[in-house]
Amino acid sequence: MEYEKTSRNTVKRGRKKASYDKDAIHSILDTNEICTVAFNVDGKAYAQPINYGRSDDYLYLHGSTKNRMTSALMKAGEVCLSVMSLDALKLTRSAFHHSVKFRSAVVFGEVRELTTEEDKLEGLKRIINHFVPGRWDHCRKPNSKELKATRVLEIKITSASAKIADSPPLDEPEDYALDFWAGTIPVKTVYEYPIPDENLKNGVELPSHVLEFYEEKKLKNRRGYWATIVCTSQLQLAGPEAVALFWSANLKC
Amino acid sequence: MEYEKTSRNTVKRGRKKASYDKDAIHSILDTNEICTVAFNVDGKAYAQPINYGRSDDYLYLHGSTKNRMTSALMKAGEVCLSVMSLDALKLTRSAFHHSVKFRSAVVFGEVRELTTEEDKLEGLKRIINHFVPGRWDHCRKPNSKELKATRVLEIKITSASAKIADSPPLDEPEDYALDFWAGTIPVKTVYEYPIPDENLKNGVELPSHVLEFYEEKKLKNRRGYWATIVCTSQLQLAGPEAVALFWSANLKC
Numbered sequence A, B: 001m002e003y004e005k006t007s008r009n010t011v012k013r014g015r016k017k018a019s020y021d022k023d024a025i026h027s028i029l030d031t032n033e034i035c036t037v038a039f040n041v042d043g044k045a046y047a048q049p050i051n052y053g054r055s056d057d058y059l060y061l062h063g064s065t066k067n068r069m070t071s072a073l074m075k076a077g078e079v080c081l082s083v084m085s086l087d088a089l090k091l092t093r094s095a096f097h098h099s100v101k102f103r104s105a106v107v108f109g110e111v112r113e114l115t116t117e118e119d120k121l122e123g124l125k126r127i128i129n130h131f132v133p134g135r136w137d138h139c140r141k142p143n144s145k146e147l148k149a150t151r152v153l154e155i156k157i158t159s160a161s162a163k164i165a166d167s168p169p170l171d172e173p174e175d176y177a178l179d180f181w182a183g184t185i186p187v188k189t190v191y192e193y194p195i196p197d198e199n200l201k202n203g204v205e206l207p208s209h210v211l212e213f214y215e216e217k218k219l220k221n222r223r224g225y226w227a228t229i230v231c232t233s234q235l236q237l238a239g240p241e242a243v244a245l246f247w248s249a250n251l252k253c
Helices: A022-031 A068-076 A117-131 A144-148 A173-177 A208-223 A225-229 A232-238 A240-252 B022-031 B068-076 B117-131 B144-148 B173-177 B208-223 B225-229 B232-238 B240-252
Strands: A034-041 A044-051 A053-055 A058-064 A078-091 A099-114 A150-165 A183-191 B034-041 B044-051 B053-055 B058-064 B078-091 B099-114 B150-165 B183-191
Touching (some): A022 A150, A034 B034, A044 A068, A044 B099, A053 A117, A058 A068, A058 A117, A068 A099, A078 A150, A117 A144, A117 A150, A183 A208, A183 B208, B022 B078, B022 B150, B058 B117, B068 B150, B078 B150, B099 B117, B117 B144, B183 B208
Parallel strands (some): A044 B078, A078 B044
Antiparallel strands (some): A034 A044, A034 A078, A044 B034, A099 A150, B058 B150, B078 B183, B099 B150
């Protein structure tokens, strides 16, 4: 399944790195905790980082009821946001070809404020379970006072694109004779072992959902999980069935 | 030295985490390789990640001459961009107080295209030396053809703000009696040991500027360097001299 290509989400620079595959885009969104939202205030564009949750084709943001960004998004009724994982620095013999390995997604969506207690709780549940899967069932749910102080926005993803760059350093043919060093510096986002709060109640042990979160992050870094996943854009040449097969295999491992 | 507080950069939510200190903001900018730029096309806001360079109060962006983002920035004559480092996930007993440790900066600036070969080279030098310090002297400089294909923008930082959050998980007093686990999952951006390009010319060894870059990144992660640096916002209460002293000590270590 792909997101529709429109004038807004079609990648023009670096088309070979582009993907509109839903699973690829969702996977990049699920790997990250923080996105950067673009919004307008008085006709001027702002960029601001914020955490989010994803469930199917929906994203969720939350903030104080007086928050400038969420107010601007409600006024606009739509949003563009982006996420990016940096995977490596690529150093080449020429200044011109220096580059990075990365996975990024730019998402466009319709914004709707969730107003009933039930809807707000569901939105917040998706944010908390995006943060650490399964967490919602292991913490105190928001009470009426907390819900009243919180604005929850639902974003229906209407279009999106990913860029996935995983190629080795590349130089102009004549530059390979130069004496400059070229190579790759891998970059990894490492989630370390959970540290209990110093005021933790006696007898409360590290729960399995937190341990599993830690183990899964570690596993993905170790296996070079992404080194395989980033082949998606190449796989697309083999057709939608190959992509679906690839993702179903990868999401299980 | 602080950036001036204006209606655009003054932090309204989480004021205690806010800093306008130039050294703090520059340090956050220098730790990161990638920022997210907000820009308008036909009145709609876009968010897009891109690499950058910093030198004093100036940032530098580059792209193809046909790039939509740089075209939009030139048209606007100004820009807002943000960077963020995620340092930890904070899991609390209540859903409401889940949060993250982070260092972010939002920068506002005036945009100017660099048009002479000399200016463009200087801008690109600052981007490459931001990427890996000292790199410019160890690669082939851009030739006229490459320069012609590249647009280089200089951004004069006119105002900016940082948010630095490093406090431990905090819950409502009555929630400490609950049986839910609370704690911190530290997150680190790890730069691994440089891998030589497989087509590297025989006899070319890993240069000291690349090794030093690797060692410095490793050292900062090991020492919990940021655990001390993030005290800046508290230090400001002690006055500008304390901040200056703190930074001069920290930047040397």
